[in-house]
Amino acid sequence: MVDVAMSGPRGPKPKKAFSSRNIMLYGILILVSVYYLLPLYVMVVTSLKGMPEIRLGNIFSPPVEITYEPWVKAWSEACTGINCDGLSRGFWNSVQILLPSVVISIAVASVSGYAISNWKFKGSETFFTLLIIGAFIPYQTMLYPIVIMLREVGDFLTPMWSPIEPDVEYALNEVRSFFGAETPIDLPEKVRLMGSLTGLVLVHTAFGMPILTLLFRNYFASIPEELFKAARVDGARFWGIYFQIMLPMALPIFVVAMILQVTGIWNDFLFGVIYTKPETYPMTVQLNNIVNSVQGVKEYNVNMAATLLTGLVPLVIYFASGKLFVRGIAAGAVKG
Amino acid sequence: MSNHSVEIRNLDLSFGAVNVLKDLNLDINEGEFLVLLGSSGCGKSTLLNCIAGLLDVTDGQIFIKGKNVTWAEPSDRGIGMVFQSYALYPQMTVEGNLSFGLKNARVPKPEITKRVARAAEILQIEPLLKRKPGALSGGQRQRVAIGRALVRDVDVFLFDEPLSNLDAKLRADLRVELKRLHGQLQNTMIYVTHDQIEAMTLADRIAIMKDGQVMQLDSPANIYNKPRNRYVAGFIGSPAMNFIEGELTGGTFKAGDFEAPLSGYEWSAGAQADGPVTLGLRPEHILTEGQVDDGTLTTDVLADLVEPMGADTLVWSSLAGFPFRFRMDGQAVVKSGDNVRIGIDMARASVFDVTSELRL
Numbered sequence: 001m002v003d004v005a006m007s008g009p010r011g012p013k014p015k016k017a018f019s020s021r022n023i024m025l026y027g028i029l030i031l032v033s034v035y036y037l038l039p040l041y042v043m044v045v046t047s048l049k050g051m052p053e054i055r056l057g058n059i060f061s062p063p064v065e066i067t068y069e070p071w072v073k074a075w076s077e078a079c080t081g082i083n084c085d086g087l088s089r090g091f092w093n094s095v096q097i098l099l100p101s102v103v104i105s106i107a108v109a110s111v112s113g114y115a116i117s118n119w120k121f122k123g124s125e126t127f128f129t130l131l132i133i134g135a136f137i138p139y140q141t142m143l144y145p146i147v148i149m150l151r152e153v154g155d156f157l158t159p160m161w162s163p164i165e166p167d168v169e170y171a172l173n174e175v176r177s178f179f180g181a182e183t184p185i186d187l188p189e190k191v192r193l194m195g196s197l198t199g200l201v202l203v204h205t206a207f208g209m210p211i212l213t214l215l216f217r218n219y220f221a222s223i224p225e226e227l228f229k230a231a232r233v234d235g236a237r238f239w240g241i242y243f244q245i246m247l248p249m250a251l252p253i254f255v256v257a258m259i260l261q262v263t264g265i266w267n268d269f270l271f272g273v274i275y276t277k278p279e280t281y282p283m284t285v286q287l288n289n290i291v292n293s294v295q296g297v298k299e300y301n302v303n304m305a306a307t308l309l310t311g312l313v314p315l316v317i318y319f320a321s322g323k324l325f326v327r328g329i330a331a332g333a334v335k336g
Numbered sequence: 337m338s339n340h341s342v343e344i345r346n347l348d349l350s351f352g353a354v355n356v357l358k359d360l361n362l363d364i365n366e367g368e369f370l371v372l373l374g375s376s377g378c379g380k381s382t383l384l385n386c387i388a389g390l391l392d393v394t395d396g397q398i399f400i401k402g403k404n405v406t407w408a409e410p411s412d413r414g415i416g417m418v419f420q421s422y423a424l425y426p427q428m429t430v431e432g433n434l435s436f437g438l439k440n441a442r443v444p445k446p447e448i449t450k451r452v453a454r455a456a457e458i459l460q461i462e463p464l465l466k467r468k469p470g471a472l473s474g475g476q477r478q479r480v481a482i483g484r485a486l487v488r489d490v491d492v493f494l495f496d497e498p499l500s501n502l503d504a505k506l507r508a509d510l511r512v513e514l515k516r517l518h519g520q521l522q523n524t525m526i527y528v529t530h531d532q533i534e535a536m537t538l539a540d541r542i543a544i545m546k547d548g549q550v551m552q553l554d555s556p557a558n559i560y561n562k563p564r565n566r567y568v569a570g571f572i573g574s575p576a577m578n579f580i581e582g583e584l585t586g587g588t589f590k591a592g593d594f595e596a597p598l599s600g601y602e603w604s605a606g607a608q609a610d611g612p613v614t615l616g617l618r619p620e621h622i623l624t625e626g627q628v629d630d631g632t633l634t635t636d637v638l639a640d641l642v643e644p645m646g647a648d649t650l651v652w653s654s655l656a657g658f659p660f661r662f663r664m665d666g667q668a669v670v671k672s673g674d675n676v677r678i679g680i681d682m683a684r685a686s687v688f689d690v691t692s693e694l695r696l
Contacts, residue, residue, distance in 0.1 A: 226423035226496075229390050234437035234484070235411030244436070248427040 047071065047304035054300050070301035074309055078302055080289040081278055087306055089279075090286030093197065094266060094313075097282055100201045102261045105208035106254065112209075113216025114242055118228050128217065135210035143274055146203060150194040150275065157191040195277045203275055204265050212257050219253040220246060255324045263314040283310050340399070341366045341524035342387060342492055347396035349379075349386060349548075356382045357548040360396070364526065369518050371535040372528045374545035375571070380528045383545070384494050387526065388417050401491050411440070413492075416485025420497040422477040424469035430480050431465045437488050448487075455486040458517070475506045482517070495527040499534065511537060532572055536560070544568050562604075562686070566693040569616050569686055575650060580615045580658045581690065584608060589615050589687070591656035596633055600683035608687075608696050616686035619650065622662035623679030632679035639674045651676065 016022075042059050047070050049063040076086040083089060115121075116128050173181075193199035223246065231241045272282040281289070287310045291303045342364040349357040356379045364370050372380040385391040387398060389410035397406045405413045424433050431452060438448045456462045459479045469477055478498055485493055498514075499507045515538055518525055529535055535542050536556045544551040544559065544567075552564040563569035569577050582591025589596045596615070628634055637660065641652040649664045653676070662678060670676060687696045 224421055224423065226419040226421050227425065229385075229388075229410075230417065230419060230423040230481075230484070231425070231436075232390060233388060233410045233415065233417045234488075235409075235440035236436070240440060245425055 043304045043308055047301050047308060049301055051297070051299065051301060070299070070305040071309070073299075074290070074302045074306035078290045078306060080281075080286050080293070083278065087283060087286055087290070087309055090281055090283035091309075093276075093280055093286075094283040096197050097200050097204065097272075098262065098265050101204035101208070101265050102258060104201070105205040105212055105261055106257050108205065109209055109212030109257070110216045110247075110250065110254070111242065112213045113218075114220050114246055115238075116213070117217045117220040118225075118241070118246075119238065128213070131210050131213055135214075139207070139270060143270075147194060147274070150199045150202070154191045154193040154199075157193075194275065195280070197276070197280050200271060200275045200280075200282075203271050204268070207271075208261055208264070211260070215253060215257055215260075216250070219250060223249060252324065255321060259317055259321055262317050266313050339366050340364060341368065341401060342526065343397075343399040344383075344387070345397040345399070347383070347386060347398070348394045349382060349391065350394050355548060357386070360548065360550060362543065362550060362553070364524060365540075367522045367524055369515075369525045369527065369538055369540045371539035371542045372526065372545055373530070373532060373535040373542050373571075375530060378545040379548040380530075380545050381496055382548075384417075384496055384526060384528050387413075387492075388415055388494055389413050411437070414490050415492045415494055416488050416490040417494040417496065418478070418481045418485055418498045420500050422469070422474075422481045422501070424477055424480055424484075426469055429466055429468055430461065430472070430483075433469065433480055434465075434483050434487050437484065441488075451487045451489070455483040458486065458520070459483050474502050475510060478502065478510060482514075486521075491524060493523055493525040495525065495529075497529055498527075500529070500531070507534075514538060532574065536572075544571060561684070562695065563616075564695050566614060566616070566688045569688070569695075573618055573620075575619050575661050575663075577616045577618050577686070578655070578658070578660045578662075580617070580656055580660070582613065582615060582656065583610070584613045584687070585610045589613065589682075591615070591658075594635060594656040596680060596682055596685075598682050598685075598687065600681070601685060601687065602683070604695050612690045613696065614688040614690055614693075616688060617660075617680060618684070619661045620663045621681060621684045623681060624662070624664045624676065625668060628677060628679035633682065634677055634679045636675050636677050639670055639672055639676050642670050642672055 045062055046054060046059065048066050048068070050065065050067050050069070053064060074087055076088050077084060078086045116124050193202065227245065228241060231245050236244060267284060268282070269284045269288065272285045273288075276282065276285070287306050290306050340363045342362070344360060344362040347357050347360040347362075348355065360383065362383075372383060374380045382391065386393050387400075389405065389408060393406065397404060399405065400413055400415065410417075425436065428436065434452045434455060435448050438451065443451075452465070453462075456465060459482060461476065461479050461483060464472060464476060464480070469480065472480065478501075481498070495514075499510055502510060511534055518538075527534075527538060539556055541553060542556055542559050543553045546567055552559055552568045554562075554564075559568060559572055563572060563577075566579070570579070580591050580594070582589055582594070584590075584598075587598055589598055623632060635655070637653040637655055639651045639653050643650040643652070644666065646666055648666045649668055649670065651662055651664055651670060653660050653662070664670060664676075688694065689696055
């Protein structure tokens with residue numbers, strides 16, 4: 001009798017490694033990964049081949065003779081219009097656009113989110129609603145109004161930025177030439193936001209506001225209100241509470257915001273092509289110009305290398321901070 | 337001026353159309369331990385937040401130490417506050433938590449060290465000073481939260497349900513410690529709770545609140561023995577007071593075939609005219625078995641349900657058609673269906689007007 005009780009199932013139920021459920025599950029996962037990774041594979045392989053090898057047409061075959069020439073060409077020699085210095089120019093333009101846009105938009109949005117969630121003022125909810133509605137208006141409707149705004153703001157700032165009147169400049173140059181100066185100095189006459197990197201930074205910052213403010217507001221709203229009250233009793237004011245209490249607790253959401261902004265701004269094409277000019281084109285616009293140029297031979301290997309180079313920054317960000325990203329999103333959703 | 341530590345004058349507070357506090361007046365004496373007691377939504381925490389300055393009042397004034405602080409910042413009011421969820425700054429050590437307020441007030445460093453050390457000694461948290469709140473237990477966290485109020489050398493301590501997040505045993509321990517702390521510091525303390533045991537054990541005076549108004553402000557003994565209205569009578573005491581509705585005729589209470597002469601009852605405003613009244617009897621004031629002698633008013637009731645609780649036994653029955661509970665000695669042998677002879681001491685009863693619900 002005792003033996004019957006002892007011989008029954010006991011402990012964890014054994015699992016079969018090759019059950020039909022597992023085969024289905026992993027089979028589908030592998031299939032989907034192949035489907036998504038295949039284009040990447042083709043790009044990498046093609047970028048390492050020379051043109052004669054590409055012309056053979058076997059796009060899936062690995063390179064017989066590996067060459068890094070296309071990468072070098074894409075980075076520093078490919079021509080877009082009259083400039084033949086490759087993607088490097090666009091890369092540095094993009095960096096110059098990216099850094100201030102990310103820093104300013106996150107700084108402003110985190111403070112607004114904090115204010116809207118903790119220092120409610122008359123109309124703060126209305127203001128927040130308006131901001132969120134802004135996220136749902138298609139960008140295309142705002143393109144031309146922003147062109148006008150950038151132009152007008154530039155004109156408005158001109159007298160403040162360039163205080164030297166034309167006749168003063170003339171007099172200055174007269175004096176300089178009297179003392180033997182050969183080239184007259186040319187003081188900037190007009191502040192131009194339209195077509196400048198500064199203008200594009202402003203646009204990116206403004207368009208990042210709705211989603212970032214929402215992100216920060218929700219995160220700060222999830223921090224217990226009593227913590228905020230305790231800090232007020234302890235004599236901390238608006239900035240004191242922000243920097244000493246809220247900021248150290250909000251690091252995960254800062255990482256999320258940073259990833260959103262870096263990938264969003266780096267990958268942006270529309271604003272880049274509209275609010276800049278050829279010398280200040282961001283990398284994406286330049287990539288398009290290289291890949292879509294209709295003159296001459298289509299250099300597939302250079303195109304692939306250029307595309308991979310452009311996609312590298314968001315890719316690195318994802319690989320480096322994927323875990324933090326998930327943690328930050330989860331921290332925003334679950335009250336910590 | 338008076339020696340009131342905190343004075344609240346005609347305080348109104350409304351959120352939109354909802355009036356949370358209505359024309360509230362409250363004087364709290366120097367060194368007093370006042371408990372604001374009420375069920376949730378009665379406005380007790382709101383009142384505390386108004387005193388702390390965390391909510392702007394709609395109308396009225398607040399004085400602390402004779403100074404009008406109605407418009408003052410929370411940190412300028414001379415108050416320290418302890419919250420239910422502890423509200424410790426998670427990224428700072430215990431020491432950082434304690435000194436944060438002092439740093440904001442630009443207190444010199446040696447003074448900060450001295451005060452933190454003193455608070456840590458009083459609360460016995462010296463070994464924890466270098467730890468972060470995440471590494472502390474609930475009881476330790478709440479001690480640190482109390483310490484944060486302590487270091488600021490304030491006149492008035494505000495407690496917002498500080499023990500509600502702790503388990504039962506820890507709550508009882510910390511309750512005793514709070515009482516000891518009050519004896520040691522002699523500060524004014526205002527304490528919000530919904531737990532009547534906490535209120536009864538800690539308070540010098542209890543303010544029972546309902547719908548944004550103070551129902552009764554009195555010593556725990558008076559609130560228990562002489563509740564001013566039916567709400568207070570039903571709120572204080574566990575199990576709750578029994579209410580029997582009947583008629584008052586010639587100094588005798590009648591309900592069905594139950595009759596009780598109110599000769600020993602202390603009327604709050606002289607003898608009352610005849611009319612409908614509510615009689616309130618506390619379950620623990622019912623006499624049973626050996627306690628009943630010839631002089632007491634007795635009656636027989638049928639035990640519906642018996643709840644033995646060890647120290648005593650709670651019996652559910654009915655009297656004159658109204659549900660009636662009473663407490664017996666834990667050793668008494670009763671089971672449901674038994675007839676129990678009980679005695680009622682009318683001197684300890686409460687009589688309320690039916691319409692105004694005020695004590696008669």
